[in-house]
Amino acid sequence: MLWQSYINGFKSYLKLERSLSANSVYAYLSDIDKLAQYFISIQKQAKLEDIGISDLKQFISWLNELGMLPSTQARVISGLKAFFNYLLLEEVIIVNPAELIEAPKLGRKLPDTLNINEINSIIDAVDASKPEGMRNKAIIEVLYGCGLRVSELCELKISNIYTQIEFIKVIGKGNKERLIPIGTTALKLINIYLNKVRVHANIKKGNEDFVFLNRFGAKLSRITIFNLIKTLAVVTGLKKTISPHTLRHSFATHLIEGGADLRAVQEMLGHSSITTTEIYTHIDRDYLRGVITQYHPRS
Structure with missing residues (x-):
């Protein structure tokens, strides 16, 4: 590819200067690859310095014709x-042709959530008699009890669990650290897993500090957590389409419904902007409207 040396430099820039995670770097490179695929599809050998705003507008139209969702288009443009x-920084080009490209208007979709009974049924569905049973129970409790992203759970380290003060430290997006309170139930399950199950594992070198390990003694992958949640949803007969992120949404929703301060929830979720957290206030309004409908004599 004509652009490969620039793409390699961009990859290093994202990793070293912007300290982005491997997943974020992959997403950025995937966006560039889509642009390269577009030029291949129209049989055009495009030099980066020659690409203009009209080329990018045609590229966005191409994505739209392929049926790409507006949210995905917006991410590609970003x-x-x-x-x-x-x-521009490397002085390869003198004008950023993407600067004036507008992302599609996005509606704010309310995330799916689970109620506490549904969460309890998922935890109860874990077969504790199996070797991975106690680990899986702890995973569900930590995802819901701390509102973690799945990547944050996979990267959670034993050295970052502060049992005495009941806090954990996680590394979020952009390598940002944050402290999150952890409940006694989650801590109890983690301790049982660490002291009665994980202690017998043959741990691979370099994985000694990760809390949750697979049967090969290495840290868990994101796909393992996704499959776990999907399997438990089927076992419990849950009709909703859920993922690990559903437990994070449920964590935030239940806090807001219980009267938690929005800024505190923002801090615990690791949102850089309060507007991202504010989506949960819409869920709260639906909840309050339901309460009035059910209990108020004039409703």
């Missing part, structure tokens, strides 16, 4: 803006 900004 990735391209970052790439061309990098080329």
